[in-house]
Amino acid sequence: MIINNLKKIRSTISAAICFYLLVSSVASLAQQNFDDVEINVLHVQGNIYMLVGEGGNITLQAGDQGVLLVDTMYAPLSDKVFAAIRTISDKPITYILNTHGHPDHIGGNANLAMMGSNIAGGNTIDLFAGTGEQAKIVAHENVVTNILAQDNPIPIEGWPTDTYYTAKKDLFFNGEAIMIIHQPNAHTDGDSLIFFRRSDVISTGDIFTTTGYPFIDAANGGTLQGILNALNNVLDMAVPADRQENGTMIIPGHGRLTDEADVLDYRDMLTIIRDRIAYRVDQGDSLSQVKATEPTFDYDVRYGADSGFWTTEQFVEAIYNELSAQ
Amino acid sequence: MKKFNHSKFCLLLILVIALPAQAQIDLSGEWAAVFHEDSDERRPGPEMVEYQGIPITEAARRRALSWSPSLLTLPEHQCKPHPSDYGSRGPSNMRIWKEINSESQQLIAYHTRIRWQAPERTIWMDGRDHPPEYAAHTWQGFSTGHWEGSILVVRTTHLKQGWARRNGVPRSDLAEFTEHFFRHDNIMTQVVIVNDPVYLTEPFIRTNNWRIDLTQQIPPYLCETVTEIDRPQGEVPHYLPGQNPFLREHAERYNLPMDGVLGGAETMYPSFVE
């Protein structure tokens, strides 16, 4: 199954290009200096905190039973992340949930899974009875496939220990129901939304960011339509509070803390861009003709990029390819 | 001859030193909106493709041209309040009240409540910092104020994406704005200066006025969403490029040139009319 997937991934040229980008970004990471990175902690609401540094945002849920993390940033940041966690809770790290398999979200899995239990000690060690003393790492099973497809995968200690292949998986931890909901073929094919029902917080992973157009990782099964479906699901789950402020808080994969209205604007934008490109595709336009219509022009100053890992051009191309294949 | 009283002198000295602070004017009270300025835009509302007088970028113009009012029928859009840089333009009967530290009697904050959608806003007066960039943005944003003589100057950051005019002209979530509140007896004037690095080429300046109203009662306001039109999940009303059916309607009704109604910094200045 995994081998088949790998063959499929490597058989297409576009996949190869994406793969190269991913590999080169991982390679540049190796040289990236994390010395100056600070990990900032923001209390969101209820039991939930957001950790902001370099790479994907971390969601932290803390309570009597222990610490649960959603994503883990890059491996070189683990000491700083751990120090930040200890400003909130001295309990062991019991769970790590991964929104998807990209290195900027799972890089610290191994370090933090081990650290939590090693440091806990004392009477809290009992909490780990029967769990192998290492935090459980929960993710959709496709995250494993995605990790396997990476040229420079994270160490095996950081791979998911508990995968699910169904539409969702439930947890109850620190007195709170937590829903892990698979979002098929969105940012990747292994995306999960994490919904903390009592604290009323949703962690989206890279299905939603406030920093740029979404990276459609086509090589790993990502599609714009899947991202749109996922954003629509977030809108269905989120309820704004009085005067439309706050209510369900939403932690994006990258960028600032948000609520429903921010996701709404992002969903509207992506839907409008999709409709514009779909219209041109229906008219029989080529990719260069579509690009000439500047379908993202009115959003580029806010979300576009001319250089770097994911440019506006790549974004438009990915949508064009997806829509022309239909 | 009376003996020189040091403590009284000291008190007098403190009062004199504190005098600039006394130039502050209390803004609390019930304020009735005065609509003589930009009345057509503010009460019936702007028309489609009426962007004149706003220093918008080409990106803002194209985005506004793709905006369909049907967007507001989507449940998630129905109860949005005006963002605080626009609130005074709508039905803006307003209450302003003070929050005072009961020990020190220092002003901690001004609070405001506007009638339509009942947005409540806090203007912190205690010298606190604005939140970090990764904190949430809200409709009303995060506001801090200070006095410049008798003028209250307010800076607002952390805004949600909003609108420069309520006909689809966007204002981004990276925008910030400054307000100056002047009170002359029973009239209050607010000057709003919006800076938006995404959708404006120059600061966008507007003024709004209120008259004190000792009998004003602001009623409760509850907004509940309803399904106005049954649509498939994820459908977003908008006009495709070049297909806005209202493109020329406003220009033709008032016999205005298209390059005027499409806005831009040049349309703010009298020289444009000449």
Ligand SMILES: [Zn+2]
């Ligand atoms: Zn990612």
